[in-house]
Amino acid sequence: MTKPFYITTAIDYVNGAPHIGHTYEKILADVIARWNRLNKKQVFYLTGTDDNAQKNVEAAKEKGFPIKEFVDKNAKQFEKLCKEYNISNDYFIRTTSQEHIKKSQEIVSEVYKKGLIYKGTYSGLYCDGCEAFVTEKELTNGNCSEHNKPPRSIKEEAYFFKLSNFKEQIINWIKKDKPIIPEKRANEILSRLENEELKDLCISRANAEWGIDLPFDKKFKIYVWFDALINYLTGAGKDEKYWPAEVQAIGKGINWFHTVIWPAILFATNRELPKKIWVHGYFTVNGEKMSKSIGNVINPLELLEKYSADSIRYFLVRENSFENDGDFSEEKLKSRHNDELANKLGNLVSRVSTLAEKYGLEKTEIEIDSKEIIFRIEKNIESYHLDKALNEIFVYVDKVNEYVQKSKPWETKDAKSLYEAVFAIKNIAILLSPFMPKTSEKIAEIFNFLIDIKELNKPIKSTKIGEIKKAEILFKKIQ
Numbered sequence: 001m002t003k004p005f006y007i008t009t010a011i012d013y014v015n016g017a018p019h020i021g022h023t024y025e026k027i028l029a030d031v032i033a034r035w036n037r038l039n040k041k042q043v044f045y046l047t048g049t050d051d052n053a054q055k056n057v058e059a060a061k062e063k064g065f066p067i068k069e070f071v072d073k074n075a076k077q078f079e080k081l082c083k084e085y086n087i088s089n090d091y092f093i094r095t096t097s098q099e100h101i102k103k104s105q106e107i108v109s110e111v112y113k114k115g116l117i118y119k120g121t122y123s124g125l126y127c128d129g130c131e132a133f134v135t136e137k138e139l140t141n142g143n144c145s146e147h148n149k150p151p152r153s154i155k156e157e158a159y160f161f162k163l164s165n166f167k168e169q170i171i172n173w174i175k176k177d178k179p180i181i182p183e184k185r186a187n188e189i190l191s192r193l194e195n196e197e198l199k200d201l202c203i204s205r206a207n208a209e210w211g212i213d214l215p216f217d218k219k220f221k222i223y224v225w226f227d228a229l230i231n232y233l234t235g236a237g238k239d240e241k242y243w244p245a246e247v248q249a250i251g252k253g254i255n256w257f258h259t260v261i262w263p264a265i266l267f268a269t270n271r272e273l274p275k276k277i278w279v280h281g282y283f284t285v286n287g288e289k290m291s292k293s294i295g296n297v298i299n300p301l302e303l304l305e306k307y308s309a310d311s312i313r314y315f316l317v318r319e320n321s322f323e324n325d326g327d328f329s330e331e332k333l334k335s336r337h338n339d340e341l342a343n344k345l346g347n348l349v350s351r352v353s354t355l356a357e358k359y360g361l362e363k364t365e366i367e368i369d370s371k372e373i374i375f376r377i378e379k380n381i382e383s384y385h386l387d388k389a390l391n392e393i394f395v396y397v398d399k400v401n402e403y404v405q406k407s408k409p410w411e412t413k414d415a416k417s418l419y420e421a422v423f424a425i426k427n428i429a430i431l432l433s434p435f436m437p438k439t440s441e442k443i444a445e446i447f448n449f450l451i452d453i454k455e456l457n458k459p460i461k462s463t464k465i466g467e468i469k470k471a472e473i474l475f476k477k478i479q
């Protein structure tokens, strides 16, 4: 058996409902998963929830729910998010599952037996928002820069993982294998590794009521990040058969965990390392930081009452480059939906199908050169520049619209120019399918072709008058 293309997202805290950032990450990974399936690769796509975090406990208390009930209820929202947005994950992992508890304890024991875990005292700062031990140096005016709150000072008996042992190995891995994209995120990590002391990592929590028992000392729970990272192994199929991951999509805030702590765990247990860590930026809403107190958090499930999943998928990917922070605004979503999806793509399909019903399609030599454009689209997807790939697809849409405008088949009744247009629409639908799967299927149905990579640039059939039917509207304009 060849190993499938294994792709993961981060697992989400279930202390609240999903927001647009969660949605974006799952869509990014979904486009890559679908692209690889389109290219006949076997794919295994993993996403899920981090149920064990202490902040889930705090949130449950605040809302007056028993923790298990609260976590189950919120995790369902994330599963629903995947379903409603047509995320093609092959598995949804929850860190409260028995299989994950078992795997985490197995790995921690493995590290312990190697003599890489020792007992000591942790005395220092802890940010509950990050679920992380932090140092004075990382603070901005005494606050965690991620959460804008002062961390708590704690002192407890603790177990430590000899993270410091792995510093050179991690630096070499980042420099030689270049696993982190974009490069600026690799440089951030390297500069910290090269300029600061890498301290051993506290991997236990004392007096915690929620979480996974530390297998060799049950008075303690496993520090939540240590167990959370292991989800990628738990979810990798029987005996971790899909590991290593080809790509792991994460947000910039958890880069350190994935490119320092995670590789150290893998080095410590003689496992292979992921091939790529794909780090995306954060989202603001209308230019402001997303926050519950401002009340500007967008619920992606509610957004679906007004826009289709495909429109939102298109907007989020097209509007933002993963390398930088993105911004969400409904005005921009609406204008891309109306101007690009309805006016450009929707009108093209509607116009060409209407004329093809009247005049049929007649085979001809293709004039619009698509090879160069297809090449650029493929290159952009393969280098994870999905926004650029979508931009190129719409350059193609524009070309076809111009062609139709120029050749005026409504006047000439020329079935050959309609053939040319449908040929290009087929290419567009195939290339668009990882981004907008439902829309592509609809277009394929209208013109009776298959969404298959082998069909790219392949001739289509001539059709008689009436064989293709005028399409229903693909995108209704939103006022």
Ligand SMILES: [Zn+2]
Binding pocket: 127, 128, 129, 130, 131, 144, 145, 146, 147, 148
């Ligand atoms: Zn924090």
